[in-house]
Amino acid sequence: MAFDPQPIVEEFHDKYTHQKEFLQVVDSFLNKVTPFIRENPDYQDRGVILRMLEPDQIISFRVSWVDSEGKEQLNRGYRVQFNRALGPYKGGLRFHPSVNLSILKFLGFEQSLKNSLTGLQLGAAKGGSDFNPGDHSDLDVMRFCQAFAAEFFHIANSEADVPAGDIGVSEREIGYIFGYTNKLKRKFSGSFTGKSLESGGSCLRPQATGYGCLYFVEQMLRDNDLKPGKMTANISGAGSVAIYACEKALEMGIKVQTLSDSRGVLVDKKGLDEEKLAFIKEVKMEKRGKMEEVAEKFGLEFEKGKKPWGYACDIALPCATQNELSEEDAEKLIDNGCKVVAEGANMPCTNEAVDLFMKEGILYAPGKASNAGGVSVSAFEMAQNRLGMRWSAEEVDEKLRQTMKHIYQQCVEYGGKINGKPNYVTGANTAGFARLYRAMKNQGVF
Numbered sequence: 001m002a003f004d005p006q007p008i009v010e011e012f013h014d015k016y017t018h019q020k021e022f023l024q025v026v027d028s029f030l031n032k033v034t035p036f037i038r039e040n041p042d043y044q045d046r047g048v049i050l051r052m053l054e055p056d057q058i059i060s061f062r063v064s065w066v067d068s069e070g071k072e073q074l075n076r077g078y079r080v081q082f083n084r085a086l087g088p089y090k091g092g093l094r095f096h097p098s099v100n101l102s103i104l105k106f107l108g109f110e111q112s113l114k115n116s117l118t119g120l121q122l123g124a125a126k127g128g129s130d131f132n133p134g135d136h137s138d139l140d141v142m143r144f145c146q147a148f149a150a151e152f153f154h155i156a157n158s159e160a161d162v163p164a165g166d167i168g169v170s171e172r173e174i175g176y177i178f179g180y181t182n183k184l185k186r187k188f189s190g191s192f193t194g195k196s197l198e199s200g201g202s203c204l205r206p207q208a209t210g211y212g213c214l215y216f217v218e219q220m221l222r223d224n225d226l227k228p229g230k231m232t233a234n235i236s237g238a239g240s241v242a243i244y245a246c247e248k249a250l251e252m253g254i255k256v257q258t259l260s261d262s263r264g265v266l267v268d269k270k271g272l273d274e275e276k277l278a279f280i281k282e283v284k285m286e287k288r289g290k291m292e293e294v295a296e297k298f299g300l301e302f303e304k305g306k307k308p309w310g311y312a313c314d315i316a317l318p319c320a321t322q323n324e325l326s327e328e329d330a331e332k333l334i335d336n337g338c339k340v341v342a343e344g345a346n347m348p349c350t351n352e353a354v355d356l357f358m359k360e361g362i363l364y365a366p367g368k369a370s371n372a373g374g375v376s377v378s379a380f381e382m383a384q385n386r387l388g389m390r391w392s393a394e395e396v397d398e399k400l401r402q403t404m405k406h407i408y409q410q411c412v413e414y415g416g417k418i419n420g421k422p423n424y425v426t427g428a429n430t431a432g433f434a435r436l437y438r439a440m441k442n443q444g445v446f
Contacts, residue, residue: 003037003044005030012053019102021322025109026053028351032429036414043433048440052433055108057081058101059155063129065147067140075131077148079155079163082108084123085439086116088159090375092166092194094128095173103322104128107166107346111375113432114368117407120379125161127152133168134288145176153181156191158385164378165194167321170240170285171206175199190385193378202381203393205374208400210244212373213317213344214252215404220340220363223412223422226314229253231339232271234308236260237320238284238291241344241374245319246277254315258308261291265308267301276300312336319344327352334360343367354425361419369407369428376403 012026037043059079067073078101081089091111094104104126112124129148133141155161165174174194182188188200195201204211221228233254235242238261246256255271259280268276276298283289295302309316309329316338318325322345330353333341341357342365343349349357349364357364380399384390391399407428414434415427 003034005034008046008050008053016102019105021102021106022109024323024351025106025347028354029053029109029113029429029433032426033433035426036430036434043437045437045441047445048437051445052083052112052436052440053109055080055082055105056084058105059127060101061151063131063144063147063151065144067143068137073144075129075144077127077129077151078104079127079152079161080104080108080125081161082124082126083112083436083440084160085436085443087121087123088157089125089161090115090122090164090378091125091127092164093169093173093177094126094166095131095133095168096128097130097132099128099130106322110346110368112436113429114372115375116436117368117410117428117432118372118376118379118403119406119410119435120376120403122375122379125163126166127163128166128169131168133173138172141173142176145173146180149177149180150184152177153184156181156189158190158382162190162378162382163192164374167239169194171196171201190382193381195381197390200381200385202377202384202396203391204396204400205377205381206240207244207247208377209241209371209374210246210319210344211248211397212376212400212404213241213245213319213342213370214248215373215401216365216370216408217315217317217340217342218252219405219408220342220365220422220424224363226339231255231314232257232312233315233317234258234311234313235317235319235344236265236308236324236348237318237345238280239319240285241371242317242319243277243281243285245317245344246272249315249317250274250277257313258311259291260308260320263290263292264302264304265306266291266295267303267308267311268298269301309333313338315340315342317342317344318348320348321345322347323350325349325353327356329353330356334362339363341365342370344371346371358418358423358425361421363421363424365411365424366428368432369411369424372407373400373404376400
């Protein structure tokens with residue numbers, strides 16, 4: 001009998017009615033891999049597929065702390081350990097008011113496919129807190145991170161669970177959590193990635209996700225006879241992913257026209273350059289300031305409350321957050337002649353937007369493929385910590401390029417074509433699923 005995903009869909013919708021983000025990723029995944037499962041009887045064990053969709057363990061804990069004014073504050077912390085069939089749990093910590101179980105389960109499952117797709121020995125997890133670092137002083141951020149570490153230190157372990165950063169958790173936050181974890185454990189441990197170089201971090205870790213995204217785009221352009229020097233790109237976000245995607249795009253000769261933050265979009269029709277990008281890094285990454293400062297300094301356009309997707313471009317790189325690019329945004333991009341969309345963030349395009357891109361023949365790379373540079377260099381950081389050595393930036397960059405090339409080849413091999421264009425979506429989902437399924441099947445039921 002042919003594999004039917006509908007009973008699984010109905011079961012998860014009944015059990016997790018209010019977890020819309022998690023249900024979104026379950027629906028999308030089953031839709032993409034069902035044709036492959038039906039054609040390959042060796043991948044039709046319903047029990048394995050169900051276990052793949054359920055986290056191994058969900059840990060929730062209270063984080064109480066005292067701010068610099070002497071007031072007691074209370075937040076909630078989480079760790080969703082999704083799957084360790086391929087290695088220790090690996091995935092970021094996110095500090096943002098929107099953090100909840102639905103989002104973390106959605107991110108954790110995506111992480112399991114992404115980590116599988118890299119070909120590296122990485123399990124999958126996601127975690128964080130509803131704390132917002134942007135609302136607090138550096139001292140209060142340190143106090144919160146230490147309180148978080150006091151509840152979390154027994155979870156982080158270089159052989160079991162290795163967290164990294166995500167939205168709201170940069171090298172600063174990782175440093176505070178890592179340092180306090182070491183104090184509580186009374187040892188120096190490689191139990192976190194995204195650390196500073198001085199603390200055992202890897203060269204190019206801050207750049208990895210943005211660079212990796214452009215290395216994937218580079219392959220897309222080459223295989224589809226598109227010349228980067230003749231193309232324009234609109235990028236969303238102003239964190240490390242967006243900024244370093246912009247940096248690498250400029251190196252490739254692509255004209256970058258936008259970056260954005262929560263207040264609106266910065267538009268430069270002439271194209272951002274190294275001087276402007278250096279100031280953006282200073283404002284957004286060092287001073288944690290506003291994009292309006294950049295617009296004022298260089299006389300650029302800043303549209304409050306707008307997104308980058310209403311402006312004509314050849315390449316769209318959503319690098320901010322999940323579900324930031326809607327079906328309406330996709331229609332605008334298509335109407336304006338966009339040819340390539342590659343996700344730098346985790347699932348920034350809604351399912352409806354993705355369906356539209358596929359229908360219209362847009363070259364579209366899902367985040368589980370084009371966003372995988374960060375976790376890849378995290379794996380390199382883990383390897384360096386185990387070896388007690390550091391690789392040069394050139395060595396890390398070459399390993400990153402090769403990993404992104406491997407991911408790209410997997411997407412092409414498993415994806416086939418749709419409307420005459422490579423189907424990177426089906427390829428990424430299917431390749432990630434197939435490797436993880438084989439590992440879980442091989443290890444038995446438990």
